[in-house]
Structures are given as structure tokens and as C-alpha cells.
Amino acid sequence: MRKRRSIIISVLVIALIAIFFVTRSNKPSDTEAYLSVPAESGLVESSISTTGTIVDKYTFNINVDSPASLTQIAGETASNTNTAQSLTDNWIVTKINKNEGSTVTKGQSILTIKNVDGTIRDIKSPTSGRVREISAVIGFPASGKVVTVGSGKLLLSFDVTETQASNLSVGLPIAIAVNSSDTLTSGSILSIKSTSSSSTAVPSYQVVVVPTANTLPATMRSGMTATVEVTPTGSDQIRYTNAVLIDEISYSVDIENSISLESKNGNSITSAGSSNSSVWKVLEIKVNPGDVVSKGDVIAIVQNFDGTRKSVTTSIPGIVREILTAPEAIVSGAIATVGVEPLVATIDVSEYDISNVALDQSVELTLGTVQKSEPGKVIQVGQVATSDSNGVSQFVVFAQPDNAVSGWRIGMSISAKIILQSKQAEIAIPLQAVSTRRGISRVQILDENDSPIDREVTIGVTGSQLVEILSGINIGDRVVIGRDSQGAAVPSSEDPFAQQRQSSRNGGNGGGDNSNRQPRN
16 A cells, blocks of 8 residues: 555656646747847838949040040930031032142142032142042032042052062162053162051061152052062062052041041051041140049140140049040040049939939948948939849939048949938837738737737838837837847848958958847938
8 A cells, every 4th residue: 555655656756847847848948049129219211222333423535636525424325426417517519629630739729618508618638749539529418528638759559478578678679660651760668567468368568669759750640550670689580560559648638627647658547537637646644543623724735746736625624534545645536534523323223112212312322342321312313224134124323422422433332222211210120020910010029037928019110121119019128030040140231231341351251240230220
């Protein structure tokens, strides 16, 4: 009997111990098992976070021989190709004053054109020489190039093979016979083009010959053919029947009397865009990138082919962005770019958010290399979308800082937070702490035993990270935002460059420990 009682008591003890441990195992974990934040006042903001690039609001080219030209608007190319043509740009050829082949003096009229408004203009020769071509017909409209004039000596040009070129040298005497006449004369090799002038498998090299002075008749014309003979040192005589007379220099003239250098020694240089009035040698650069310039400041000193010197000035104030040339260089177009302040940020906003963006909305602008944000506002909202790599339509939005920022440079990456709505709430908690079902919102708070308790709440303004709580909890309540796990932390920032900055501060060895950082609102 006593033995049975002992067994029963033992069983009861074991059962009580088991119940104790089962109860302990079912008790909610300590506070470390939950991530929580205190309910407190905070700034509730609804915002759009995105990235972009710093650009000039306007960018101008400072040209060597024409006014400054607008090339970019907020980083996008400004095209002038659709500019309407003025009626005063319509010209009709009324008279040919010098025919092709005629000799002309500098400034002599070659043809006459008349505008629709009655204005008469003479197209004049840029130099003493020979009229090579007239690209116009009496009674018909004229545009672009209308006259070509040859100048300087008449030279001879012929091509030789690679082997033959190696046996020739500058200064070798040449015998010349013009094929269309009985003219026999002599000359010498002026130059041998060092690069192949042929795209075929067998390269050829241009040889230029200068005839003996005053031996070619006045009837000779560019384009006439000739036969030449040369006897290289230590070699047999070589005859070439494909020599052609060429002008030393040729110019073209357009309806505005703008003169372009077209070729020299038979080689086209039209691609250089080299106008007689716009081909300049740079003598001195007077500014550096980053310099602030005012209207009328000198950018460079240049000299024309005829010795004329002038100062190239900027017609707009701003900051020098690039120098597009160098001392001793030949330039006919832009020599520098000037950006007009202020700098702006061009940022992308997806099609899902663009309907919420409007002019003058507040923006926080943060460089990818710094932590401090600069306040600004939206100054332009794009109306035409482009697609990103994921096929999502993106609209360009321009934002401008309230004050100029000295550390900003063109092309720097920037993050932007467009503030859609903002309110200082008496109680604000992280958005992820609230769950809503069937129109009823709830949160969990930890009680005095660190156990989670459901509370029904009334929410107010909803932001991108925080939500306003109007009733249901009090300041100081510990609001549960999730279960704890190894390395879990409160989300630290919506700044897309935060990890890069943290990595930089840690010597590039990762993002660092952000577990104690609070959300940036």
C-alpha cells in the first residue's frame, strides 16, 4: 500500500514538472524576440525617392566666329534643325559676271543674285585666281555654294605604287608634257603623300609636282592631263601618263559670301569646315574650366590666316565647363562651353508616380558622395516618356536647389526625394507596424511582460515610411515591427546611396553596422 502511494506521488511530481516546462515553453519570448520602436512624435512624409544627374540648366557653345549657340537644355541636346526659313533667304541668280576659266582679282564680282525683297548682292572672289566652277544658273534659285575659285600655282598630281614611292624623293627633277598641247617643261617633286590614298589591296601614293615658274601657258586649266618622266637615283627612267593639273588652293563661296577653303594640293579639306573667315589659329586661352565669366569676358585670342587677330568673347555669363581647343590648334567652330547657372538635377520618375508630381513641390537633393541634403523644388515635369531596361516608362523631372551648392559638378549622381505630403504628427510609427483588414487597422504593442498585445488604431496621414496614429496607442508604447532574427534591424534609410557612403567610411569593406540607425524622414 505504501509502495503504491509512493509511485502515485512520483507520477504526480513528474506530471507537475512536465506541465511547468510545457507552460514555460509556450510563454512568449523575451523582448529580444521582437523588434520594436517607441511610439513618438515624428514627421510623416509621403514622398517619391529616385536618382538622377546634375546638369546645367542651359549650355552654350562659345564659337570662334559666330555668336554663342545653345547646345543643351537641362542636359538634353537643343536642336535648331527645324528653324523656319525666312523669305529673305530666297535668292535668284540674275547675272554671271565671270565665266568658268576666267581669271579674277580679289573682290571681283563673279555672279549677281537678287533676293525676293529686291536686295541685290554680288558674289565676289576671295582671292586672285581662276574661276573653276559656277554652281548656279541664271533665273534659278541659288543656295549654299555657288562659286569655286582656284588660287596659287598650277601643280601636277599623279599616283605611284608603294615600291615606286620608295624610290622617289622631294626635289627630284621631273620632265612634263601637257597632253592637250605641245607644251614641254620641267619641274620638281614638291611632296609625296605619306599615307595611302587608295582603299584597294594595292596602295597608291600621291606625288605633287611644282612646274618651273612661268613655263605653263595661261590657257592651262585645272583638270588637264599631262605625262611626266622621272629618273630616280640608281634606277631606270619611269614615265607616268596619269598626271593631272591641279590648283594649289581652291576656295568655295556661298550666297552669303562666306568663303570656305575647299582643297590644297588637290586634297579635299572641306570636311574641316574651314571657312576663310572662320579658320583661326589659337594663340592663347584666357580661361580655365570652372572659371566664372561675365558677358564680354575674353575666352581666347586667335589669329586668321591673313594675320588678323581678335579676341573671342562670351556673349552670355556663366561658368566655363569645357575648353574644346588648345594653343596653336586650328579651330573653326566652338572653342569652349559655358553653362548658365543655376545647376539643376534631372531625375527619372516612373509612370506609376508621375501623376503625383507637380511644379514647386519640395525636393531633398543628396549627392552620392555626401550625407547632407539640399532643399529644392520641382521646376519642370516632363510630358514625354522613355522606357527603361525593364520596359517601365520614365518621365524626366527637373529639380533646382533653393541655393547654389558649391560642391555640385556636372554629371555627378544625385538622389532625390520629392515630398508629396508632409505633417508633424503627435504619434508616428513605422508603416510596417500597421496591418489593415476589412477596414480595421491594428498594431501590436509589448505589455509590461514583454508580450505582444493587439490594439485597434485610427490612422491619419500615411507617409513613405511613417504613419500618423490618431488614437489607440499612447506616446511611449513599444510598437512591434517584426520578429527578431540574427542581424535584424529597423530599416535605416530610403537614400539609395547610403550603403555606398557607409562602405566608403569603412574603407570599402561593406556597409557597416546600421542596427542603431533610425529612419531618415
